[in-house]
Every structure is written in structure tokens, then in C-alpha cells.
Amino acid sequence: xxxxxxxxxxxxxxxxxxxxxxCDYTNSMFDxxxxxxxxPAEGPTFLISISSIKDKNEDGRFTVxxxxxxxxLSLHIVPSQPGDSAVxxxxxxxxxxxxxxxxxxxxxxx
Amino acid sequence: xxxxxxHPSWVICKSGTSVKIECRSLDFQATTMFWYRQxxxxxxxxxxxSNEGSKATYEQGVEKDKFLIxxxxxxxxxxxxxxxxxxxxxxxxCSARLYRASSxxxxxxxxxxxxxxxx
Numbered sequence: 001x002x003x004x005x006x007x008x009x010x011x012x013x014x015x016x017x018x019x020x021x022x023c024d025y026t027n028s029m030f031d032x033x034x035x036x037x038x039x040p041a042e043g044p045t046f047l048i049s050i051s052s053i054k055d056k057n058e059d060g061r062f063t064v065x066x067x068x069x070x071x072x073l074s075l076h077i078v079p080s081q082p083g084d085s086a087v088x089x090x091x092x093x094x095x096x097x098x099x100x101x102x103x104x105x106x107x108x109x110x
Numbered sequence: 111x112x113x114x115x116x117h118p119s120w121v122i123c124k125s126g127t128s129v130k131i132e133c134r135s136l137d138f139q140a141t142t143m144f145w146y147r148q149x150x151x152x153x154x155x156x157x158x159x160s161n162e163g164s165k166a167t168y169e170q171g172v173e174k175d176k177f178l179i180x181x182x183x184x185x186x187x188x189x190x191x192x193x194x195x196x197x198x199x200x201x202x203x204c205s206a207r208l209y210r211a212s213s214x215x216x217x218x219x220x221x222x223x224x225x226x227x228x229x
Contacts, residue, residue, distance in 0.1 A: 034217050043116070043203050043220035044154070089154065091218075098144065098205075098218055102153040 003027045004092050006101040014109050019077040021104050023090030026071065030092035030099075035064060035075045038087045038103070047088075048075070080108045113137055114206050116221025123194055123228055131189045131224045133204030139184035140206035144218065145177075148201045157202075160187040194228040201225050 005024045013019045021035075031052040036044035050057040050064045050073065057064050063076045077084055085108050090101040113136040123129050133143055141162050146154040158179050159167040166179035176198075178190040187206075191198055205218040 036220075041201070041223065041225065043114075043205075043222045046217045046219065049217050097156055097159060099156065100146075100154040 002102075003030075004090055004099050004101040006090055006104050008104050009102070010105040010107070012107045012109060013080045015082055016079045019075075019080045019084065019106055019108070021075040021077075021088050021090070021106065023073045023075075023101055024071055025073075025092045027092070027094065027099075028071070029094045032093040033064070033066060033073050034091040034093070034098070035062075036089045036091060036100075037084075038089060044089060077106075080106075082108045082110050084108050114140075114204065114219045114221040116204050116224055118224060119222060120225040121227070123226070125195055125228055126193055128190055128192045129194055129226060131191075131202055131204070131226075133187045133189070133206070133221055135185045135206045135219075138206075140187075141184065142207050143181060143187040144205045144207075145179065145187075145189050146203045146205065148203060148223075154203065157189075191226065194226070196228045199226055199228045 003026050034049040035047045037047050038044040048059050048062045048064050050066050055066050061077055066073045087103045087105050089103045091098050115134045115136050117132045121129055143160040145157045147157050148154050156169050157172045160179045160181040162181045162184050168174045181187040201223050203223040205220045207218050
């Protein structure tokens with residue numbers, strides 16, 4: 001049973017436009033959500049997080065939105081840059097362990 | 111910032127041998143470390159939670175006698191793949207979090223992973 005879902009395995013966006021990556025979760029005990037970026041053969045790099053008491057967190061070009069009632073979160077990247085091309089993992093934590101989604105491969109086209 | 115160092119970055123071993131992977135937190139003390147495994151084009155799968163000074167907690171389906179975890183100090187956790195077989199070939203990644211009690215301001219910091227190939 002997949003507790004964290006990313007239904008889009010891939011996404012292509014034109015440089016300068018907005019990238020929106022979506023994530024859904026099933027466990028209502030999750031109270032902390034994170035987004036990681038990963039290049040091949042490297043460990044994931046932390047991007048941004050949000051706690052369940054908030055509905056939005058912004059850091060530069062990255063904004064994460066949380067809809068707790070829908071158990072849905074999204075990562076917005078604007079403007080998208082070619083260097084943003086990577087696999088993005090959504091993760092959820094219940095203060096004990098961190099569970100990752102399957103990832104979305106983002107390609108930003110110059 | 112916080113850095114997690116993982117060693118080796120890649121290893122090739124023969125079937126039946128054992129391989130040890132080290133995970134170190136370089137500028138912070140990690141009471142909890144996590145070991146993940148990633149197959150090609152798949153997500154990071156949590157294998158076990160390593161707690162300093164106590165036994166590791168393994169996820170369902172992960173053989174604790176196969177994947178030995180030792181977290182002897184606040185800065186070092188090791189994963190030993192015992193009697194490795196070709197199906198153990200994978201990308202193993204460790205991560206560490208400073209605080210165990212609260213998750214709000216303590217994202218996981220990851221090592222760069224170890225590519226294990228068993229021939």
C-alpha cells in the first residue's frame with residue numbers, strides 16, 4: 001500500500017514557465033512534508049518542507065502548498081530553469097519515519 | 111550546513127561475500143539514521159531505522175540478519191550486507207536527522223549513496 005503517491009512519473013516544462021509537481025498521501029498521521037531533488041547516482045537534496053499546521057511555505061522560486069483535508073500537496077517552481085531538471089521526491093513524516101513517493105522526473109526545456 | 115558522508119560511493123563484490131557501508135554525520139550528532147534502498151527508476155524504500163545505542167528497527171520484508179545495522183556512536187552508522195547475492199545489487203542511501211522527538215525543523219540529510227554491484 002503506497003502511502004505517498006506521485007501520479008505523474010514525468011513532466012516537461014518550458015524554461016521560464018511554472019512547474020507544478022503534485023503529491024498525495026493517505027496516512028492522516030503524517031504531520032511534516034518535504035520535497036527532495038535528486039540527480040542520478042547522488043543522494044537526494046532537501047528543497048523545502050511544510051508542517052501540517054501551515055498551508056503554504058515559500059523559499060525563493062520554490063513554494064509548497066498543503067491541502068490537509070484533501071491530503072494533497074504540491075511544489076511550484078517559478079520560473080523554471082534548465083538546472084531544475086531532476087527527479088523530485090515528495091516525502092511525508094509522522095515524526096518517526098519518512099516515507100517517499102515514487103518521484104516525478106522534471107525536464108525543463110530551454 | 112549539515113553534511114552526511116557515506117562511504118564507499120561504489121563497490122563491486124563477489125557473490126557470498128559481505129560488504130560494509132559507512133554513514134557519518136560530519137558536523138552534527140545524529141541520534142537517528144535511516145537506511146534506504148533504491149532500485150533503478152524507483153522510489154527510495156526505507157529499509158531500517160538506526161538508533162544510537164539500541165537495536166535497529168527494520169521495515170517489513172527486510173531481513174535483519176541479511177542487512178546488519180550498527181549505530182555505535184552519535185556520528186556513525188554502518189550497514190553490512192552479509193552473504194551478498196546479485197539481487198542485492200542496488201543503490202543504498204543513508205540519511206540522518208538531528209532531532210528524534212520533533213520533525214518540524216529537522217529534515218533528513220542524505221549521504222551521496224553507495225552503488226553496490228554483486229557479481
